[in-house]
Amino acid sequence: MRWLAEVHVALRPGIADPEGQTIGSALQSLGYDSVSEVRSGKLMRIAFEADDSAGAEATVADMCRRLLANPVMETASWELRADEEQQSAETVTG
Amino acid sequence: MTLLGARPRIAVIVFPGTWSERDFAHVAVEVLGWEAQLVWHAEAELGEPDAVVLPGGFAHGDHLRTGAIARFSPIMAAVEAAAGEGVPIIGSCNGFQVLTEAGLLPGALMRNDHLEFRCDWQWLRVEQPRASPAWLGELSDGETIRLPISHGEGRYVADEETLDALEAAGRVVLRYAAAGGAVTHEANPNGSARGIAGIVNERGNVLGMMPHPERAAEEEVGGTDGLRLLRSLERWLQEQPAAVERGL
Numbered sequence: 001m002r003w004l005a006e007v008h009v010a011l012r013p014g015i016a017d018p019e020g021q022t023i024g025s026a027l028q029s030l031g032y033d034s035v036s037e038v039r040s041g042k043l044m045r046i047a048f049e050a051d052d053s054a055g056a057e058a059t060v061a062d063m064c065r066r067l068l069a070n071p072v073m074e075t076a077s078w079e080l081r082a083d084e085e086q087q088s089a090e091t092v093t094g
Numbered sequence: 095m096t097l098l099g100a101r102p103r104i105a106v107i108v109f110p111g112t113w114s115e116r117d118f119a120h121v122a123v124e125v126l127g128w129e130a131q132l133v134w135h136a137e138a139e140l141g142e143p144d145a146v147v148l149p150g151g152f153a154h155g156d157h158l159r160t161g162a163i164a165r166f167s168p169i170m171a172a173v174e175a176a177a178g179e180g181v182p183i184i185g186s187c188n189g190f191q192v193l194t195e196a197g198l199l200p201g202a203l204m205r206n207d208h209l210e211f212r213c214d215w216q217w218l219r220v221e222q223p224r225a226s227p228a229w230l231g232e233l234s235d236g237e238t239i240r241l242p243i244s245h246g247e248g249r250y251v252a253d254e255e256t257l258d259a260l261e262a263a264g265r266v267v268l269r270y271a272a273a274g275g276a277v278t279h280e281a282n283p284n285g286s287a288r289g290i291a292g293i294v295n296e297r298g299n300v301l302g303m304m305p306h307p308e309r310a311a312e313e314e315v316g317g318t319d320g321l322r323l324l325r326s327l328e329r330w331l332q333e334q335p336a337a338v339e340r341g342l
Contacts, residue, residue: 015251016285018207067166070159070195072202073251 002049002083003056007068007076009042015073044068047083056080102331103129105143107173107189109153109164110135114186114308118147121311126324135167144331145182145228146173148189150244150306160203160247161191170196182228182327183300187245190292190302199293199302200260201252207285211246215316216283216305218291219271222264226298230267231326238275239319241305243283248304250286250293257287268292268303 011017017039024038046063050056057080064076104122106115119130133140135153140146153164164170170192177183177198185193193199206212220237223230233239252260260266268291272281277289284304292303307320 015204016207016249018205018209018285022209067158067162070162070202072194072200072253073204 001051002047003080004083005046005048005056005060005063005078005080007044007046007060007064007078009044009064009069009074009076011039011041012073012075053080053082101128102126102144102328103131104145104147105131105133105140106147106149107169108132108134108149109151109167109188109192111153111155112149112151112188114149114151114188114306115147117306117308118149121308121321121324125311125321126328128328133169135164135169138168138172140169140172140176143181145184145327146176148173148183148185148192149308150187150189153188153192156188156247159195160188161193161195164188164192165196174198177295177300180297180299182330184229184307184323185300185302186306186308187243187248187304190304191247193300193302198300199295200256201250201287201290201293203247203304204249204251205247206245206249206283211244212248212283213244214242214283215240216243216291217271217273217275217281218305219269219275219277220267221269222267225264225267226294226301227326228299228330229294229301229323229326231330232322233326236275238271238273239322240310240317241307241320242309242316243305244309245284245304248284248286250290250304252287257290260290260293261288263296265294265296266290266292267294267301268305 020038020040027035060078069076106118108115122128122130191203194202218239220233223233269277269289270282270291271277282289294301307323310317310320
């Protein structure tokens with residue numbers, strides 16, 4: 001069955017983020033004086049096949065560990081859900 | 095020095111998006127009289143070269159992170175095996191980024207702190223050259239050399255513990271410096287931790303550095319300090335016991 005993972009890659013605390021700082025300065029210059037910090041990151045949406053939720057979870061964890069985040073300066077977190085649309089389509093065609 | 099018999103032979107790895115491979119090959123072949131072979135990243139074999147070069151560029155478009163995709167190219171298994179055998183390996187610029195992603199060197203290279211691409215001549219202070227006789231044998235501790243830099247993501251980062259361990263082991267071999275050799279904030283072109291421009295692995299055969307030695311090998315391009323790293327390799331190869339068998 002098809003799963004959708006939304007993977008967020010963030011910089012570890014303490015790792016300088018010049019891109020986030022620049023975005024923060026831009027927001028302040030637009031008048032958002034209340035902005036105290038911006039941290040940039042990456043968002044990846046991944047569709048993939050797995051037998052069950054445990055298998056899907058393990059696969060995403062493995063993807064993050066091997067490729068999607070570099071533990072030297074990044075952390076990864078994710079949300080995982082079954083692709084309901086895909087499943088109902090399969091039921092109809094099946 | 096006249097070379098008799100076999101000449102040093104280097105393998106220069108080419109990923110999709112690599113851009114410095116021909117400069118390295120030009121210096122090896124035309125300036126030094128060596129042999130150089132360009133090895134496509136999809137190959138599995140290096141062909142037993144005397145040394146391996148991971149050149150600068152933007153392998154796989156620098157997507158995800160610099161070097162992150164390249165480290166999984168088929169040729170990297172052979173590069174990692176060669177590193178384990180003690181074969182001299184140099185990664186310059188993007189090559190340094192690939193070496194850190196592959197885990198052959200610690201730390202990572204991130205976006206320059208000012209977010210600009212920096213293409214310039216840069217002074218560097220040489221430290222602990224004995225840590226890498228193969229690449230730095232011809233250089234002296236504390237001397238200043240001048241090489242081009244050309245990168246948008248050269249800010250070296252590692253946790254404090256790793257940085258302390260690197261320094262304690264004498265594995266920081268190049269630092270961004272002012273003309274006189276002082277390592278200052280102003281001389282640091284990208285915000286690298288502790289001004290680090292180049293490090294070596296524990297064994298000393300793997301060197302990663304952001305500057306481009308291959309772009310400073312002829313007077314007509316502005317300097318020849320880069321040639322000294324390659325001459326170090328040449329001399330080191332000649333001093334190896336195996337070199338006698340190969341006729342070096």
